[in-house]
Amino acid sequence: MFKNLINSWKKKKLLDRKYEYLFDDPPKDEYVCLDCETTGLNPKKDEILSIGAVHIKNNKILMRKTLNIFVKPSMKITEESIKIHQIRPIDLENAVAPKEAILELLEFIGNRPIVGYYIKFDIAMISKYSRELIGVSLPNRQVEVSSMYFKRKKRSSDYEFVDLKFDTILKELDIPELGKHDALNDAIMTSMIFLKLRDLSPANSTFYTG
Secondary structure, three states, X not given: OHHHHHHHHHHHOOOOHHHHHHHOOXXXXXXXXXXXXXXXXXXXXXXXXXXXXXXXXXXXXXXXXXXXXXXXXXXXOOHHHHHHHOOXXXXXXXXXXXXXXXXXXXXXXXXXXXEXXXXXXXXXXXXXXXXHHHOOOOOOOEEEHXXXXXXXOOOOOOOOOOOOOHHXXXXXXXXXXXXXXXXXXXXXXXXXXXXXHHHHOOOOOOOEOO
16 A cells, blocks of 8 residues: 555656556566666666666566667766676667667556566666656566575575575576676576576465565
């Protein structure tokens, strides 16, 4: 109920009624998995450099419905940040403006729940732009795959350490690595994690985290 009240308040703040669809009830068994490559880890000052996303429907990853966008940063990217995200200036030669990228992403996501690995960070980055463009942060429900993995990981006690690194989860679930620091590849691998964990979990489990 509290979530509904927040969304009602957000809906009133929309700058364009066209985006009211973001608050509609999501279609049954449809999700969007996404990943962002950024200049850093501070949503307040860092910028999105690329976005990868893919649709999931009826336990299938729809490879014909993917999104892979490079985004123009406002400043020249530093050598230090290149070492992290491995996106070079040449990769951004045909990048689009942040407004174009975010509006295209909103259309792609629609009202579907968003799946991701530490997805709160990606949502915070995207919402920084969406608040400027349409007046609100992303209202979509969120599904965190690291939480799903933690909940189903067998432990000898509640205090046992659980390694939640992305590479560890891939290895434990026997999911192939498609290549790191590529937003679309990361989104596809995260989709495979989600479906594998969902298959291993009780049918009545709830995965929403936001």
